[in-house]
Amino acid sequence: MRTLFKGGTVVSGTGTKRADLLVEDEKIVEAGKNLKTDADRVVDVTGCLLFPGFIDAHTHFDLDVCNTTTADDFYTGSRAALRGGTTTVIDFACPNKGESLHYGLDLWHKKADGRTFCDYGFHMTIDDWNESIRAELPDMFAKGVSSFKMYMTYPAMMVGDRDMYWALKELKSLGGICGVHCENAGVIDGMIAERKNSGQFSPACHPLTRPPYLEAEAVSRLLRIAQAAEAPVVIVHLTNQEALKEVQHARDRGQKVYVETCPQYLLLDDSVYFNEDYSQAARYVCAPPIREKGQQALLWKALRRGDIQTISTDHCSFTLEQKDAGREDFTKIPGGLPGVETRGELIYSYGVAAKRITAQRMCLALSENPAKLYGLFPRKGRLQPGADADIVVYDPGASHVIRADDCVTNVDYNPYEGFVTAGGIRQVWLRGNLAVENGKVLDETPQGRYMARGKCSL
DSSP: OEEEEESOEEEETTEEEEOEEEEETTEEEEEETTOOOOOSEEEEOTTOEEEEOEEEEEEOOSOEETTEEOSOOHHHHHHHHHHTTEEEEEEEEOOOTTSOHHHHHHHHHHHHTTSOSSEEEEEEEOOOOSHHHHHHHHHHHHTTOOEEEEESSOTTTBOOHHHHHHHHHHHHHHTOEEEEEOOOHHHHHHHHHHHHHTTOOSTTHHHHTSOHHHHHHHHHHHHHHHHHHTOOEEEOSOOOHHHHHHHHHHHHTTOOEEEEEOHHHHHOOGGGGGOSSHHHHHTTOOSSOOOOTHHHHHHHHHHHHTSSOEEOOOBOOOOHHHHGGGTTOGGGSOOOBOOTTTHHHHHIIIIITTTSSOHHHHHIIIIIHHHHHTTOTTTSSSOSTTSBOOEEEEETTOOOBOOGGGOOSSSSOOTTTTOBOSSEEEEEEETTEEEEETTEEOOSSOOOOBOOOOOOOO
């Protein structure tokens, strides 16, 4: 099957250009102006932007956490992702302390294989460090897992500074890269205890006990550990300028540091936590918390300059009933927000159309940089000959209002309810197959493939 996309503007990390795309079966075989070639079908994309399929490198599907399980498993979560233009997700395989990496990887394959609508891969969480874990790492790379995650908070998952240092050194020697959740667990626990001792249990306590400077402190400490280990690192879901300054200090020292942020930190502010309606406030609880409004402009500026490399979602969804578990104690609210279904349209609307970033920068943050950072490039991330034909057809004239009722993610609210988009996604093509058209997922049978990944090339 040969498909010719005619009349569109192709977006890449180097710019935009009017070009046609010829796709044969699952691959792009030719790109250029006014292609004259035989095709089985011609798709008129005049006036539309053609983005490489978006990559969400931070999702949590089918995760047991906080005495419950996320509302979206791989079936519902990946279906929502595909509807939103994300053709590849990289989820976190999370063995518990005491369990092997092999056990965690096998478990996540059982959760995902044959049930995922978009292509997918896994990061591996390291929440224990010992000789057995170290010995497993080479086999993780052989199985296509080249990126890992560690936590500086959450007792069930965090590792200490010594173990983090050893793990980073080992990953560096193998050519891997690690993303780190940076918050100062000890001081946060102290602040939480103070609030509870004074009888304060509402969602408003959540941002007050996880202030931005405790994120910045943890970023600084991580980067000094990474300096000692001579290892590159990724700061996941960074939220504020103080943390960014610590990253810049490390880069000035010559360290290799990559930064991810999320739509909630670009578009929402901490006023959401001070709503007197518990349910309205609790739905926004995530970690790190959403920050004060002034941080948004600073993050957009950092994206524009290239100081932030990727925008993922940290999609970790819970229903309002699940969020209700913390009505008497804010620390029992399951933390996380849905986001895979709306990321592309939000970043275009409030980034590109609002002239905060260019379409080129959006392509870098949502497609090309994550493909390079996590070992998927050049198969993913750019619309060029030889790449998978993962194509998002974006129509700048198809504006609409985001409503939970229109979404397919398995939750009963949307954190961006009422946001008006500038344009919308007309089509999503997964490896040359039309998967989504005008908001409808066309195939009810999951077609996603596991993506074994190589080393970072960013």
